[in-house]
Amino acid sequence: MKECRLIYKSLSTDEIVSNETLQEIIEKGSKNNSEKDISGLLLLTGNQFLQVLEGPLEEVNQLYLKICKDTRHHHVNLLNFELIAERYFETWNMRLVDLWDLPGTQREFLLSKYKSKDEVIEIPDNFLEIYSLLLDAKSFCTSTPWK
Numbered sequence: 001m002k003e004c005r006l007i008y009k010s011l012s013t014d015e016i017v018s019n020e021t022l023q024e025i026i027e028k029g030s031k032n033n034s035e036k037d038i039s040g041l042l043l044l045t046g047n048q049f050l051q052v053l054e055g056p057l058e059e060v061n062q063l064y065l066k067i068c069k070d071t072r073h074h075h076v077n078l079l080n081f082e083l084i085a086e087r088y089f090e091t092w093n094m095r096l097v098d099l100w101d102l103p104g105t106q107r108e109f110l111l112s113k114y115k116s117k118d119e120v121i122e123i124p125d126n127f128l129e130i131y132s133l134l135l136d137a138k139s140f141c142t143s144t145p146w147k
């Protein structure tokens with residue numbers, strides 16, 4: 001079966017950041033993704049989302065179409081779509097990493113590596129940096145090298 005990796009960014013509505021909506025998205029999304037054999041990571045920085053989804057081509061496509069229509073965020077922007085032989089974010093069906101909540105040393109590392117505004121790390125324009133940010137977030141969640 002063909003598998004793909006899809007990466008997009010979007011802007012959250014105030015509703016999402018300020019109440020349980022985000023928790024609801026994570027819980028439901030995690031269950032849905034598990035049923036569809038989709039894995040990935042959802043990064044939140046300020047009011048910006050960056051999500052990577054990996055899994056069967058058809059399932060990821062269908063999910064992305066649903067996500068685009070979701071009114072809890074806007075300005076959904078596809079950053080990359082590729083067929084893959086190997087998943088990089090297979091550890092979780094859906095995992096939220098809010099960069100604001102990272103421990104100090106990890107935040108400082110990201111602030112020194114990526115552009116930021118008012119202490120909020122910006123989603124890079126350059127694709128290699130976007131990948132790098134996602135992989136940094138993954139490594140923070142799977143290990144604690146700075147402890």
Ligand SMILES: Cc1cc2nc3c(=O)[nH]c(=O)nc-3n(C[C@H](O)[C@H](O)[C@H](O)COP(=O)(O)O)c2cc1C
Binds near residue numbers: 042
């Ligand atoms: C930023 C963002 C990320 C989302 N990620 C996922 C996801 O990974 N999986 C998922 O099933 N739904 C996700 N959703 C929710 C979908 O847009 C949609 O509401 C959900 O898939 C509908 O599921 P249902 O058809 O089972 O009701 C996300 C929504 C937002 C705003």
